[in-house]
Amino acid sequence: MADGPRILLLHRNQPAQFEFFGRWLARRGWQVTYIHAGAASDSTDALGIRTLRFPVAAMERPETDFRYALDYAAATAMGAAVLFEHLRNHEGYRPDVVMAHAGWGIGLGVRQIWPQTRYIAYHEWYYTDLDWTTGRIERPSTPPVAMTNRMRNLPISAEFDSADANWCPTQFQANRFPPPLRQQISVLADGVDCRFHHPDPTAKMDFDWLSLPDRPKLLTYATRGLEPLRGFPQFMMALARLQKQRQDFHTVVLAQDSVSYGPRLPEGESWGKRALAALDLDRSRLHLESMKPRSDYLRTLQASSAHIYFTEPFVTSWSLSEALASGCLVIGSRTGPVMELVEDMQTGILVDMDDPEEVSDMIGWVFDHPEEAQAIRRRARQQMLDLYDSEAVFRRKEALLRQMISRVADTTGPYQPVL
Structure with missing residues (x-):
C-alpha cells in the first residue's frame, strides 16, 4: 500500500x-480513492x-413539482x-486533496466534511x-430553457466559494463561464x-468482427452515441453522396446506437435506424x-485513412x-471546441458539418492526396x-497538487467533521 499523499x-x-x-x-506512490454513483x-x-x-438511489430525494428546480434538487x-x-461508513478517513466533477452536486459537501x-x-x-x-445570444432561446439553464448553473456556481482551485480541460469550455467566474x-x-x-x-482491419485484408x-x-450533437445524421448524408461517387473505400462506425446528449427519440427509434431507412x-x-x-x-484509428469528428459547440x-495522437487525418466540424485542437490544413481539415457536399469533397481530397494528408497527420x-x-x-x-497540500495549515490533533 502506498504511503504518499491521499487524494x-x-x-x-x-x-x-x-x-x-x-x-x-498511484504508480507514483499516492493513495488514490475513487468515489462514484455508477454501477461498479x-x-x-x-x-x-x-x-x-x-x-x-437510497437517499431521500427532495421532491418538487416545480420543473425548473429538478436539476437543483438532484444536485442537492x-x-x-x-x-x-462518508459519515456513515468512512469516518476517520481524511484526504489531503479532493477533486470533484462539478455540476452534479457531488462535491458540494466536501468543505463540511473536511474543512482543512x-x-x-x-x-x-x-x-x-x-x-x-x-x-x-448564440441561438434563439425560450423562457423555460433560460430558467432551466439558470437552475442548472446554481450548483456549478456554488463550487467557487469553496474550491481552492477550479480546473477546466479546454479554453472553449472555460470561456462558457461568465467573466467573474x-x-x-x-x-x-x-x-x-x-x-x-x-x-x-502497417495497421489494418483484421478482427473477428470485421476483416478487410486488402487494406x-x-x-x-x-464516438459514444449516434446523435445529432455529434453530427451523425450529417455524416451519413455526406457518406451517402460519397458512396455514389466512388467505390474504393469502406466506412467503419464504432458507437452505440443511442443518445448520450440531447433529447431521446421515441421508443424503438434511433438515429442509426433513421439513417439506414432514409438514405x-x-x-x-x-x-x-x-x-x-x-x-x-486503437487499431481502427491507426488503419484510418480519414477520420470524422463532428460536434455542436459542446464538450469535446x-x-x-x-x-x-494516433495519427489520424481528422476531418472536423468548424466549431469552437474542434477548432481549439484542429487548425485547418495544418493539423486536420475543418468543414461545415451541415454541408454534405463540402464534407464528402474533403473526404475524397484526403483519399486522393496521401502525401499532403501524411504531412497533416505528422503535424x-x-x-x-x-x-x-x-x-x-x-x-x-x-x-x-503538491503545492496546494504544502500550504495546508497545521492541523495536528484529532479530526472532527464540521457539521
Whole structure:
C-alpha cells in the first residue's frame, strides 16, 4: 500500500476523466480513492486504488413539482449522499486533496466534511446561450430553457466559494463561464496517452468482427452515441453522396446506437435506424459496429485513412485527442471546441458539418492526396506530443497538487467533521 499523499476523486459515473490521472498518481506512490454513483462495486486494485460507490438511489430525494428546480434538487441530493455516506461508513478517513466533477452536486459537501482539505472543482460546462466575448445570444432561446439553464448553473456556481482551485480541460469550455467566474478557472488539459495512442502505418482491419485484408481506403467515425450533437445524421448524408461517387473505400462506425446528449427519440427509434431507412447506403461497405475493446479501437484509428469528428459547440470527446495522437487525418466540424485542437490544413481539415457536399469533397481530397494528408497527420501527432501528452500534463498537475497540500495549515490533533 502506498504511503504518499491521499487524494479522493469524486465523480457521478465511475472514475471517468479521473481514471488515468488517478492510476498515474498511484504508480507514483499516492493513495488514490475513487468515489462514484455508477454501477461498479467497491474494490481495491493492484495499484492499491480503492473504488467506493455511494447509493444515491437510497437517499431521500427532495421532491418538487416545480420543473425548473429538478436539476437543483438532484444536485442537492447528490451532495448530501456523499456527505452522509462518508459519515456513515468512512469516518476517520481524511484526504489531503479532493477533486470533484462539478455540476452534479457531488462535491458540494466536501468543505463540511473536511474543512482543512484542499478542494479542486473540475468544471466541464456552464449552461448559457450567451457568447460572453461578443455579448450576443448564440441561438434563439425560450423562457423555460433560460430558467432551466439558470437552475442548472446554481450548483456549478456554488463550487467557487469553496474550491481552492477550479480546473477546466479546454479554453472553449472555460470561456462558457461568465467573466467573474472565468477569472478563477485554470485551463489544464485532460491529457492523452501518446505512448498508447500512436501511429502504425502497417495497421489494418483484421478482427473477428470485421476483416478487410486488402487494406482499402478507410473512413472512420467513433464516438459514444449516434446523435445529432455529434453530427451523425450529417455524416451519413455526406457518406451517402460519397458512396455514389466512388467505390474504393469502406466506412467503419464504432458507437452505440443511442443518445448520450440531447433529447431521446421515441421508443424503438434511433438515429442509426433513421439513417439506414432514409438514405440509399451501400451496406456492404458500411460497417456499423458497437464500441469495441480499446486495443481494437486503437487499431481502427491507426488503419484510418480519414477520420470524422463532428460536434455542436459542446464538450469535446476524448476520441478527438486520441485520434490526433494516433495519427489520424481528422476531418472536423468548424466549431469552437474542434477548432481549439484542429487548425485547418495544418493539423486536420475543418468543414461545415451541415454541408454534405463540402464534407464528402474533403473526404475524397484526403483519399486522393496521401502525401499532403501524411504531412497533416505528422503535424497533428507532434501537436499532441508538445501540448497534450498525458505524461507532461500529469506531471504539471501533480506539481500543482503538491503545492496546494504544502500550504495546508497545521492541523495536528484529532479530526472532527464540521457539521
